[in-house]
Each structure stands twice: as structure tokens, then as C-alpha cells.
Amino acid sequence: MDVSVTVNGQPQRHDVEPRTLLVQFLRESCDLTGTKVGCDTSSCGACTVLVDGESVKSCTMLAAQADGSSITTIEGLAQGGLQHPVQQAFAEHHGLQCGYCTSGMVLAAVSFLDENPNPTEADVRLGLEGNLCRCTGYHNIVQAVLAAARSR
């Protein structure tokens, strides 16, 4: 079936099987491999993307369900050659080690900060409960999100 979406502002139209998961569509059909597959069961958040502005785990959505929608992946956050403030904050505060969780973490943080522009540290920890990182122990990730909130 044909699936037509806008990904990071660019139209994408691909013929895929109905059983194609959104994360597979993004990685394999759109060739946007910044979105990672982690647990495949909506537990880890590595595959988080924004669908019509709301964060979702793209392993639990069919590409067919996204037909007609607008998707933002990690590749689409930078504007005019400048990283998104959340990306900058992750870099400045060393909010990553291996990087596998990072794109999902950043997109979850972007979505979280849209809804909670002035979060406390506890708010950030609660807000990112759906994103697992096996390297950092979260401390620098939380500091990065707080710094991004302050910089907005």
C-alpha cells in the first residue's frame, strides 16, 4: 500500500506492506536511520519520533497509520545549520555516551518541554520515564534537559 507522509518537511511516499512499522518505514524506506530500534515493545523509547507534534514510540505504530501525517525525526530538528537547543544542551552537558538512546531521548525531551516549559528536576525525571539509557545513569541527560529549558 502507498503511504504518504511529510518527514522533516519533505514529502515521502513509499509502497510498503501494511505490516510495516513506522520505525521501519523511517529507517528503511526513508533512509533516515537516526531513529533507533531498541526494545520493540514500547518500553525503551529509543524509537521516539514526533507525529503531528506529539511524541510517540514509532515501534508501536504502523506506517499505514501515519499516512497523511507530519513526522519529525532527529534528522529534522536542526534548523538552518544550527542544532536544536535540546541537541546543543545534550552536547554541552555530555548527555550521552554510546548515543543509541539519544535521538529518542532528545525528541522525548523536545515534546516534554513543549508541554512543560519550566520543569523541575523531578518533572524531567518523570517526563523521561519512558526512555531508557544504559550508559549514563541519566544525571547528565536530566541536566541537559533542564539547561535546554532555561535557554528557551
Next chain:
Amino acid sequence: MRKRSAKPPLALPCRPVKPAPFEYHAPATTADALAVLAEHGDEAKPLAGGQSLVPMLALRLTRFGHLVDLNRVPELAGIERHNGTVTVGTMTRQADLERSPDAAAVPLLGLATPLIGHFQIRNRGTVGGSIAHADPAGELPAVVLTLDAQLDIASASGTRTVSASEFFEGTWTTVVGDDELLTAVHFPVWADGAGFAVDEVARRLGDFALVGVVCGVELDGSSKVTRAAIGLLGMGGTPLRAAAAEQALVGTAPTDDELTEIGRLAVADLDPPADIHASTEYRSSVGAHVVKRALRTALERAGG
């Protein structure tokens, strides 16, 4: 690691797929959705928010020949308050329920919903999907049972309404037939001043609860309980009501010791499941404590 630049040319697109194949239906109306279900029976499965179903399909724990995606049926979503009832359409997102001023008339919805999964999951997950999925550790099924909600179930031949006490049959099993769809849930609004609490023990935030309690109390002028409802999750194959504990609570202004006893009474006749995370004994012991803790909170919120 695969080198993307060295991809061999392929005559046919070769892309990874995880679920078994199915035919995808995206009806625009409830009637169209019911017609597909009527045609395909147990070969068809409604797809609501997909937060349980899609992982189960991807892991091939289940498979269906036909998926009926309800996400393009606008009439199935929405929250309305009528006299004494809040009606929630089956495709209402859990995130929308959290934010809804109308749903605030049923405080248990606002207390229970943030405990479902993570915010990304609640952005997609639906009220009806969670209830019809009927996970015994699910929060919304326990709220449905605790509040004696009424559930509308439609098929191509009409709509029936069933009580929460008749709805849940077992783990992941309800009275909704293969050709039927849960379309709306009616939650009763309790009196002003009623107190509610949801409390659960999970290994991590957002994980399924090992044990959970959903409760509500109403008090009279002398702080005696006039109405009590206690629901348990994770303690059996379905959400459960602690009827004996409810009866023991009504008419009292319970002391701390009496609440301990009511907690024990709530789990006394249960045989909760054992799994890798918690034994039967652990669930019973923790369950009694969580009932007490939740009731104390609900009583405080009710001004008791």
C-alpha cells in the same frame, strides 16, 4: 555492521517486517468498522491505540488476518458530561483524558491515567483500547470496575450496554464478541466531597503494577463512611472488587488499626498470581498494605 553504501541492487524491495501479514482496513465510520468485523469475525481485530496490540503483533505473540484501524473514526473519540455521568468515547486518547476538564468530574480517571505506561504511550493509547484489552494489571479496567461503569458494545446488528461487573471475563478476555466493538464507557460522577485514591507498586514507573488499588469513599457530617468502593489490580485474572472490605468500611470512621484490618480483609479470599516478579504471598502482603495506604489517602481527601 551493515554498510549502507554497499547495498546490493535488489530486483524486489526487501524490507524487514515483524508482524505476520494482515489486511489493513481503515474505516471512516463506526458502521463501516462494524461491517468489516461482521464479515471477518475472529479473523479480524480492532486496532485502537496499538500500544499493546502492535508489540504483540511484532513479537508474533498473536496474529490476525485483518486489522480494523479505528484511528480514522472521529465519532468514536470524545468526552461528554451529562447529568451524573461522564461518557468517554472508546478512541479517546489517554493523554486527552488526563487533560480533560469534563473528565475531572471523575477524579479516579485523572489519578489512574498518569500511571499508564509513559507519556508517549498515553499520546497514542486509548481509553477503550485499554479497557477492552483487559490486562489484569491495567489501571483503567480497575477504575471501570470500581466505579460500576456502564459499557456500550456495538455490532452491526445493534448496541447493548453491560455493567462493569459483567464485562471482564478473564485475562485479556471480555464479553465483547468477535463482531463487536466497545464504543463508549459511562463513568458515574460521585457526590461533591468524595475522596479518591489510586496507589500501586511497580518495579519502575510506567511498568505494569505488581499490585494496585483504586478506591473511593464518601463521608457523612461526622466523618463516617457512607459509601466505599475498592478495586484491586494485578491480584487475579481480572480486576477485582473487595466487597467484604467495602462493607466493613461503611458506617465507620476507621482508626489506623481498623484500616490495617480492612486491608487484610480486602485480600483475604484472593489467590493472586505468582510470576517472576512477585510471589502469591508477596502480592497478598503488599496488597493489604496498599489497600490501607490508598484508603487513608482517599479518606484524607474526603476530609476524613
